[in-house]
Amino acid sequence: MEKGGSKGGAKRGKRKSGETPPGDTRDTRDDGTPAEPGRVVAHHGVAVLVRFDAGGERQIWLTPDQRAVAGDRVLVRGDRLVVEEAHGVLRRRDARGRERTIATNLDLLGIVVAPEPREPPGYIDRGFVIARAAGIEPMIIVNKTDLEGGPELAERLEEIYGPSATVLRVCAETGEGVEAIAAALSGGRLGALVGPSGVGKSSLLNALVEDLDLVVSELNRRSQKGRHTTTTATLHSLAGGGILVDTAGFKDFIAVDVETVEVAAFFPGFETALESECRFRDCLHRSEPECPVLAAVAAGEISERRHRAYLALLDEIAEPSRRR
Numbered sequence: 113m114e115k116g117g118s119k120g121g122a123k124r125g126k127r128k129s130g131e132t133p134p135g136d137t138r139d140t141r142d143d144g145t146p147a148e149p150g151r152v153v154a155h156h157g158v159a160v161l162v163r164f165d166a167g168g169e170r171q172i173w174l175t176p177d178q179r180a181v182a183g184d185r186v187l188v189r190g191d192r193l194v195v196e197e198a199h200g201v202l203r204r205r206d207a208r209g210r211e212r213t214i215a216t217n218l219d220l221l222g223i224v225v226a227p228e229p230r231e232p233p234g235y236i237d238r239g240f241v242i243a244r245a246a247g248i249e250p251m252i253i254v255n256k257t258d259l260e261g262g263p264e265l266a267e268r269l270e271e272i273y274g275p276s277a278t279v280l281r282v283c284a285e286t287g288e289g290v291e292a293i294a295a296a297l298s299g300g301r302l303g304a305l306v307g308p309s310g311v312g313k314s315s316l317l318n319a320l321v322e323d324l325d326l327v328v329s330e331l332n333r334r335s336q337k338g339r340h341t342t343t344t345a346t347l348h349s350l351a352g353g354g355i356l357v358d359t360a361g362f363k364d365f366i367a368v369d370v371e372t373v374e375v376a377a378f379f380p381g382f383e384t385a386l387e388s389e390c391r392f393r394d395c396l397h398r399s400e401p402e403c404p405v406l407a408a409v410a411a412g413e414i415s416e417r418r419h420r421a422y423l424a425l426l427d428e429i430a431e432p433s434r435r436r
């Protein structure tokens with residue numbers, strides 16, 4: 113294998129032979145310490161676990177003013193961490209009502225629903241808006257298709273959301289269809305599963321990540337040495353190259369703020385209508401003149417029911433006391 117391609121090409125840091133792995137692309141800018149590119153795969157409060165592109169993992173302590181979360185791309189120089197700019201940021205609201213980052217660099221958000229328990233009204237729509245506003249592709253995963261009402265639920269959601277996103281039918285219990293989740297993440301895409309408690313997110317993760325128990329116990333062992341720390345999110349590699357964020361414990365992600373303009377721009381089902389521009393740039397598709405969304409509702413291309421769901425989501429956002 114030819115080396116080359118190393119940024120700057122400088123090779124200042126003297127290395128003992130055998131220390132440099134083959135295919136090394138670490139650059140030697142800055143103070144001459146080689147920078148190892150990697151990704152944060154777990155966050156332990158005061159430290160992060162970094163998986164290096166060249167292989168191997170190492171825990172790196174954060175400086176007091178440093179923020180890094182699962183999914184972040186980083187450069188590690190010795191003990192120091194440089195966090196690269198991220199896209200696809202997924203947030204949640206903590207117990208005090210503050211928004212916290214769960215994970216970054218997400219490509220796909222799997223919104224998991226099931227015939228039992230059913231998601232609250234507007235849950236999927238809000239998930240779509242949150243994902244799209246963050247530049248993350250939403251996908252609907254209908255789990256527990258073995259249960260009564262499962263196929264009917266999937267059919268109904270395909271009808272509503274099929275034109276806007278992929279709708280998968282899966283069964284974590286039998287493993288049926290779960291490979292489609294891994295396939296949607298192939299090629300190194302990063303995804304997360306969100307959904308109300310009890311729909312089967314953990315079961316899906318277990319079905320997708322073969323040695324999950326092993327990985328979890330290893331992380332616990334690591335995090336227990338030294339100071340007391342808490343794992344808040346973990347990345348798992350899937351067969352096929354994808355990565356899935358374990359978001360166990362973040363059941364309230366859907367409570368993060370969204371702007372009315374984001375709902376107006378990203379509500380699922382309005383895509384075709386919005387290929388034409390509204391007369392007003394800040395149109396909320398309520399009763400404004402020359403609004404292609406309202407025209408589509410009048411023409412029966414968007415159902416009144418979906419428009420009502422949209423208006424309900426707008427109202428919910430406008431009235432913080434009703435927000436959960």
Ligand code: GDP
Pocket residue numbers: 255256257258259282283284285286307308309310311312313314315316
């Ligand atoms: P989470 O809270 O979203 O992580 O949900 P869990 O993975 O803990 O699952 C909640 C319950 O649903 C458990 O009792 C699971 O055994 C059950 N469950 C998960 N997937 C399926 C499925 O595909 N079919 C059926 N019948 N039950 C499932």
Ligand code: ZN
Pocket residue numbers: 390391395396397398400402403404405406
């Ligand atoms: Zn409009």
